[in-house]
Amino acid sequence: MQQITINRQGRLRDEPQTGHNRWHPDISPVASVEPGELIRMELRDAADGQVKPGMVVEELQSLDANVAHPLTGPVSVAGAQPGDLLEIEFVDIVAQPYGWTRIIPGSGLLRDEITGPWLAHWHVADDGFARSEQIPGVRIPDSSFVGTAGLAPSHQQLKAWSAREADLAARGGIAPPPTSENAVPATSPIAQTALRTLPPRENGGNMDIKQLTKGSRLQIPVSVEGALFSAGDAHFAQGDSECCITAIEMGATIDVRFTIHTQLAAKNNIRFPRVIHSDYFISPEWAAPRNFISTMGLPIEPDGTQRGEDLTLAARNAVREMIQLLMERGYSREQAYVICSVAVDLRISNAVDLPNVIVSALLPEAIFE
Numbered sequence: 001m002q003q004i005t006i007n008r009q010g011r012l013r014d015e016p017q018t019g020h021n022r023w024h025p026d027i028s029p030v031a032s033v034e035p036g037e038l039i040r041m042e043l044r045d046a047a048d049g050q051v052k053p054g055m056v057v058e059e060l061q062s063l064d065a066n067v068a069h070p071l072t073g074p075v076s077v078a079g080a081q082p083g084d085l086l087e088i089e090f091v092d093i094v095a096q097p098y099g100w101t102r103i104i105p106g107s108g109l110l111r112d113e114i115t116g117p118w119l120a121h122w123h124v125a126d127d128g129f130a131r132s133e134q135i136p137g138v139r140i141p142d143s144s145f146v147g148t149a150g151l152a153p154s155h156q157q158l159k160a161w162s163a164r165e166a167d168l169a170a171r172g173g174i175a176p177p178p179t180s181e182n183a184v185p186a187t188s189p190i191a192q193t194a195l196r197t198l199p200p201r202e203n204g205g206n207m208d209i210k211q212l213t214k215g216s217r218l219q220i221p222v223s224v225e226g227a228l229f230s231a232g233d234a235h236f237a238q239g240d241s242e243c244c245i246t247a248i249e250m251g252a253t254i255d256v257r258f259t260i261h262t263q264l265a266a267k268n269n270i271r272f273p274r275v276i277h278s279d280y281f282i283s284p285e286w287a288a289p290r291n292f293i294s295t296m297g298l299p300i301e302p303d304g305t306q307r308g309e310d311l312t313l314a315a316r317n318a319v320r321e322m323i324q325l326l327m328e329r330g331y332s333r334e335q336a337y338v339i340c341s342v343a344v345d346l347r348i349s350n351a352v353d354l355p356n357v358i359v360s361a362l363l364p365e366a367i368f369e
Helices: 057-062 155-170 264-268 311-328 333-343
Strands: 002-004 031-033 039-043 071-077 085-095 098-103 118-124 129-131 145-151 204-206 217-221 229-235 252-261 274-276 292-297 345-350 358-364
Touching: 002 031, 002 071, 039 071, 039 229, 057 118, 085 145, 085 229, 098 333, 118 333, 145 217, 229 252, 292 311, 311 333, 311 345, 311 358, 333 358
Parallel strands: 002 039, 031 071
Antiparallel strands: 039 252, 071 229, 085 217, 085 252, 098 118, 118 129, 145 204, 145 229, 217 274, 292 358, 345 358
């Protein structure tokens, strides 16, 4: 079995031959495999190893920016051609024993209300649960998954996606522009024109879909010869929404193999990735907890203004209500926000009874020791 190894004590910039932190079709593959061949890939965490055990909040200010997300790869899959649908099977995902969650100023679902900074360190015990001294009384089960997994865009996609994101930013939206600061590879013109790995796109990327655990299969339309698959940004656990913008971030080792569905994407006009899983993505006790409590969010502003069909506002309200519930149990606002990000699942409960769509926030009671 082929293996891409990294130095976990170092940074991606020190080993650019192992990966990259931008999307660009001209990034050379670091390995090549045949369909069905297993390859092992060691992955860095989202902050490229900068957050370490014992670090205090004040030290976060000195971290290098624009490094997220360091990816291992690309891996070229023999025979993959534009128009194919590449299926990536996650055969195994092994977590590193340390992880972290932080509240980043200016980021997250409630970025205007809970501004941070704040940091929790997580340590995985022999029983398979992650615990943090910063959030006592909580244990999070291992549901390790890959947060960022994707294929290289074509030159046409690179140009089109850059233009649409620039247009969104010009209209007041949030879309980080290309920047060469801390880019890997650092060579021009790749560093100046490559897409940031922060948002997900049609090529996959930073999807943060917690169901991409061991046994899952991810399907992505191929846009370049060889497909050029890369992965990184592993998570030990996450609630659906990752509301504070980080999960339990960690390094990991994954085993993956590939299947090519010839010209299926082109034939069926498949635009976006798909996820397949044959069973619960974690044990039934945690995937469908019998004992849970939920809060509900409606699209109504705090001042009473009605916003019809606004699922984002409903989600914000559901998280606000869950934070209040957790504060009633003795947790601080920041602790509650992090608990929501790593363990609470947002669900669209009602999208049709207008004007009040409903988003529910589900908290599994089993996380409390």
